[in-house]
Amino acid sequence: MRKSSIPDPALDILAIAAHRDDVEITCGGTIIKLIDNGRKVGVLDLTQGEMGTKGTAQERERDSIDAAKIMGLSWRGNLNIPDAGVEITRENKLNVARVIRKFKPAMVILPYWVQRHPDHLSACQLGYDACFLAGLKKLEIEGEPHRPRKIIYTSSFREVRHSFFVDVSSQFERKLKSVAAYKSQFDGTPQAQEIYKPGVDIFEFMTVSARHYGYLVGVKYAEAFSVRENILIDDPFEMPVRSI
Numbered sequence: 001m002r003k004s005s006i007p008d009p010a011l012d013i014l015a016i017a018a019h020r021d022d023v024e025i026t027c028g029g030t031i032i033k034l035i036d037n038g039r040k041v042g043v044l045d046l047t048q049g050e051m052g053t054k055g056t057a058q059e060r061e062r063d064s065i066d067a068a069k070i071m072g073l074s075w076r077g078n079l080n081i082p083d084a085g086v087e088i089t090r091e092n093k094l095n096v097a098r099v100i101r102k103f104k105p106a107m108v109i110l111p112y113w114v115q116r117h118p119d120h121l122s123a124c125q126l127g128y129d130a131c132f133l134a135g136l137k138k139l140e141i142e143g144e145p146h147r148p149r150k151i152i153y154t155s156s157f158r159e160v161r162h163s164f165f166v167d168v169s170s171q172f173e174r175k176l177k178s179v180a181a182y183k184s185q186f187d188g189t190p191q192a193q194e195i196y197k198p199g200v201d202i203f204e205f206m207t208v209s210a211r212h213y214g215y216l217v218g219v220k221y222a223e224a225f226s227v228r229e230n231i232l233i234d235d236p237f238e239m240p241v242r243s244i
């Protein structure tokens with residue numbers, strides 16, 4: 001596995017995604033906020049992004065290191081799974097489980113469980129399976145058993161009923177910068193911005209979406225997440241977001 005030269009710390013949170021820039025686009029603001037709040041956050045990209053229309057894998061690696069600095073990541077690694085070929089195999093599950101055992105994150109951030117791109121869908125399933133497997137005492141890989149306590153799924157841009165939103169108003173400018181760090185993808189031409197869908201400028205799309213989610217909860221910019229379990233509130237009196 002290739003990784004940055006930053007020494008390996010224990011992580012509070014590990015975000016797992018198929019392609020470099022997926023994390024920045026879907027939940028970069030929340031990651032920056034978690035780091036602002038003193039958490040150690042790492043990102044595991046599953047592929048090098050070599051199938052992307054623009055830029056080489058090497059350029060994308062350099063861009064991803066720049067983006068990691070902007071976000072303040074403690075670690076960023078890459079599993080070198082073939083791009084557009086993220087398959088849910090035992091080998092891939094164990095390789096992700098190795099990273100989870102090594103860094104022992106209490107929380108893992110995964111792509112939402114319904115996706116257009118097959119790699120994103122596989123990344124979700126691989127991440128979930130690896131979280132489970134990593135906690136098995138008798139698993140055939142090195143390291144102490146560790147199972148993250150919490151899994152949250154990024155659901156911004158998905159037409160679903162989101163479980164909760166994170167206010168990223170103070171982090172939104174840095175999120176946009178972290179995406180713009182992918183210079184090999186976004187060279188300034190209108191076509192280069194259109195990685196989400198033809199005719200959709202990704203920067204405008206991220207801004208409009210975050211503003212929309214912000215409106216739903218009474219803040220300027222927000223990112224959307226889903227969880228499979230219920231959410232427990234300690235003090236209902238303190239719940240934000242006006243009812244009427």
Ligand SMILES: [Zn+2]
Pocket residue numbers: 018019022117120
């Ligand atoms: Zn992607």
